[in-house]
Amino acid sequence: MSQPTEREVLLDVDHVTLRFGGVVALDDVSFSLYKGEILGLIGPNGAGKTTCFNVMTGVYKPTSGAVQFDQKRITGRRPHEINRMGVARTFQNIRLFPEMSAIENVMVGTDSQHKTSVLGALFRLYRKRVKPEELPQVTSSNGLVRAVQQIRRTSAQIFGLSRHTLEERAGERKSLELLRFVGIEHRANDLARNLPYGDQRRLEIARALATEPKLLCLDEPAAGFNPAEKEELMGLIRKIREQGQTILLIEHDMRLVMGVTDRIVVLEFGKKIAEGSPAEVRDNPKVIAAYLGETADAS
Amino acid sequence: MSTDVRGFFAGVGERWRGLPKWQRMSGFAAFIAVLYYLPLLGIPGLMWLRTDSIEGGNNWAGVLFTCAIYVLIAIGLNVVIGLAGLLDLGYVGFFALGAYSVALFGSTQSPVVKALQEKFDLSQEWAVAWAICIPIALAITMISGVILGWPTLRLRGDYLAIVTLGFGEIIRIVIRNGKEWSGGPSGVAAIPGPQGPPAPDNKIFGLLDIKPWYWLALSIVLVVVFLVRRLENSRVGRAWLAVREDEDAAAVMGVYPFKFKLWAFAIGAALGGLSGFLYASRGGFIEPNQFNAQLSILFVAMVVVGGSGNMAGVALGAFLLAYLPERFRDFAEWRFLVFGLALVIVMLLRPQGLIPSRRRARELKDRQEEVAPHVAANRT
Numbered sequence: 123m124s125q126p127t128e129r130e131v132l133l134d135v136d137h138v139t140l141r142f143g144g145v146v147a148l149d150d151v152s153f154s155l156y157k158g159e160i161l162g163l164i165g166p167n168g169a170g171k172t173t174c175f176n177v178m179t180g181v182y183k184p185t186s187g188a189v190q191f192d193q194k195r196i197t198g199r200r201p202h203e204i205n206r207m208g209v210a211r212t213f214q215n216i217r218l219f220p221e222m223s224a225i226e227n228v229m230v231g232t233d234s235q236h237k238t239s240v241l242g243a244l245f246r247l248y249r250k251r252v253k254p255e256e257l258p259q260v261t262s263s264n265g266l267v268r269a270v271q272q273i274r275r276t277s278a279q280i281f282g283l284s285r286h287t288l289e290e291r292a293g294e295r296k297s298l299e300l301l302r303f304v305g306i307e308h309r310a311n312d313l314a315r316n317l318p319y320g321d322q323r324r325l326e327i328a329r330a331l332a333t334e335p336k337l338l339c340l341d342e343p344a345a346g347f348n349p350a351e352k353e354e355l356m357g358l359i360r361k362i363r364e365q366g367q368t369i370l371l372i373e374h375d376m377r378l379v380m381g382v383t384d385r386i387v388v389l390e391f392g393k394k395i396a397e398g399s400p401a402e403v404r405d406n407p408k409v410i411a412a413y414l415g416e417t418a419d420a421s
Numbered sequence: 422m423s424t425d426v427r428g429f430f431a432g433v434g435e436r437w438r439g440l441p442k443w444q445r446m447s448g449f450a451a452f453i454a455v456l457y458y459l460p461l462l463g464i465p466g467l468m469w470l471r472t473d474s475i476e477g478g479n480n481w482a483g484v485l486f487t488c489a490i491y492v493l494i495a496i497g498l499n500v501v502i503g504l505a506g507l508l509d510l511g512y513v514g515f516f517a518l519g520a521y522s523v524a525l526f527g528s529t530q531s532p533v534v535k536a537l538q539e540k541f542d543l544s545q546e547w548a549v550a551w552a553i554c555i556p557i558a559l560a561i562t563m564i565s566g567v568i569l570g571w572p573t574l575r576l577r578g579d580y581l582a583i584v585t586l587g588f589g590e591i592i593r594i595v596i597r598n599g600k601e602w603s604g605g606p607s608g609v610a611a612i613p614g615p616q617g618p619p620a621p622d623n624k625i626f627g628l629l630d631i632k633p634w635y636w637l638a639l640s641i642v643l644v645v646v647f648l649v650r651r652l653e654n655s656r657v658g659r660a661w662l663a664v665r666e667d668e669d670a671a672a673v674m675g676v677y678p679f680k681f682k683l684w685a686f687a688i689g690a691a692l693g694g695l696s697g698f699l700y701a702s703r704g705g706f707i708e709p710n711q712f713n714a715q716l717s718i719l720f721v722a723m724v725v726v727g728g729s730g731n732m733a734g735v736a737l738g739a740f741l742l743a744y745l746p747e748r749f750r751d752f753a754e755w756r757f758l759v760f761g762l763a764l765v766i767v768m769l770l771r772p773q774g775l776i777p778s779r780r781r782a783r784e785l786k787d788r789q790e791e792v793a794p795h796v797a798a799n800r801t
Contacts, residue, residue, distance in 0.1 A: 181673070201672035202673075205675040211673055217670040218666075222663070222780055223780050223782070225783060226780065230663045233656040233659060233676070234674060238655065238656055240688070243652055243658075244652060267442050290656075293656075294785065307789075311782040
């Protein structure tokens with residue numbers, strides 16, 4: 123299905139081994155991910171899929187081997203640096219910021235692209251002139267509020283708007299766009315912890331997308347979904363790919379994995395046992411023996 | 422009963438947020454005016470609020486001043502505990518450093534100033550001016566916050582709490598033992614105010630009339646509230662909350678937790694130092710034993726009782742914990758028992774504190790219109 127040799131490698135996992143004491147979590151795992159593809163990472167429970175994600179996003183350092191992203195070595199870098207290089211992820215057990223609203227969760231992601239820091243937020247001295255339509259509007263019918271709005275508008279005309287304000291606006295705009303993209307815009311101001319389970323999963327995807335990743339790693343995004351929701355998620359994943367992002371997907375649901383991925387890598391006990399197109403993997407006897415077993419027919 | 426209490430508070434908050442903006446603005450302005458009026462309080466029927474309305478009660482403006490500097494501390498500690506989620510049990514250390522910065526550089530009797538006088542051949546009256554002591558105090562406390570934070574912010578939760586508890590005590594003990602440079606256990610006197618060293622002819626910031634001191638402290642509190650609010654509602658505030666909620670997830674989303682935790686520590690330290698600075702200027706005399714670990718616990722209690730993460734909450738907590746023991750002096754000996762009971766009761770009935778933290782709902786109407794229409798909703 124894919125012609126790996128002709129395509130540009132985005133992520134290269136190169137002989138990665140990770141030991142926790144005596145336990146070998148990843149054993150000499152190598153695979154590559156090409157720009158624009160959707161790669162499935164599957165394997166039985168405990169095969170090392172999430173550990174693999176953790177190595178790629180800097181949470182764990184491999185005992186040996188290295189991970190290259192976009193021709194740059196990411197092994198040894200800290201998680202936030204790796205994120206800035208263009209790797210974002212979601213978590214198997216949802217890890218949102220529960221006491222923040224949905225839109226703020228996404229804005230934490232957009233913030234990673236912004237420059238304002240403590241001094242910029244405190245004093246707001248760095249200012250830029252803006253187009254007339256971007257100036258604060260005078261809208262209120264109440265005299266007092268109107269006066270305040272007028273002062274804001276006039277001062278913005280004279281001094282421009284601070285980088286903080288502009289970035290805050292851009293962040294809000296982009297976050298709303300992403301919330302709309304995943305279908306939970308109406309929940310923007312609700313606390314993340316009050317969202318229903320499915321919306322929390324969607325919010326995690328929106329938050330990851332907000333960091334403008336080149337590579338999006340989804341860790342069991344369909345866990346706990348019913349068939350209709352899974353169908354929707356497949357549509358969403360394809361839509362993300364259409365925007366030019368590369369996706370690495372961990373998933374247990376075979377129908378979803380077979381339906382949406384271009385290639386699949388199979389892990390078992392920390393070792394890669396197979397790699398290929400969904401059809402190849404489905405027919406691979408090693409994979410059937412190790413993982414799919416009887417359930418291969420069920421899907 | 423607990424649901425009644427909760428319902429009442431939630432109702433008040435809900436109604437307040439439901440008011441039109443101009444009403445909230447005027448309400449806030451009126452509240453500030455009342456705060457400035459408080460030391461003059463003479464309305465019949467409300468006189469019982471004054472601490473000097475009871476026998477042996479303390480000077481009313483003096484108590485208000487104490488309340489104001491405690492509020493300042495609570496706001497600073499709230500940045501560390503409430504926003505960034507770092508349990509700091511040694512906050513008194515920064516309070517002490519702020520107090521000693523003005524004492525050691527501003528007082529003509531401090532060993533540091535005396536050494537400087539000798540070295541540079543200055544007169545006996547020479548000392549660093551009060552206004553210049555402010556940036557010195559801020560710099561010293563911020564740097565000490567960074568020095569404490571750099572190695573320890575890799576620790577999490579309880580471990581950090583223990584290290585900071587130790588820090589608070591270390592500061593006190595080092596100052597007490599440093600006789601040659603800090604005055605040792607006998608402390609430092611003649612600490613200046615805005616009008617120079619304490620003297621009977623200081624008209625505004627004198628020893629007897631404490632009202633101007635209160636107004637000064639209140640003004641500083643208001644400026645600090647304004648600035649900290651700006652931080653809260655910016656990228657920095659979001660980063661703090663994200664780190665508090667889930668440090669690893671925040672890191673994977675591009676937030677460098679260490680950097681923002683260090684900033685929280687430095688800002689918290691600076692505010693604690695500013696508070697100590699005011700405390701020392703007003704008192705004119707400090708000694709190391711005023712800065713014991715008990716105070717640290719009191720500071721944390723103010724934040725926890727008031728509502729960790731909410732500035733109005735921690736300010737209320739600080740006010741209550743400073744004011745109530747003064748007003749009800751008969752029970753002053755029972756103070757810590759009452760504090761303990763109050764803490765237990767608050768934790769049982771309202772574990773998030775009196776005014777719990779609540780994220781501001783964002784005004785998104787303008788932004789919604791700007792979002793490109795082609796971004797179609799994924800769900801119908």
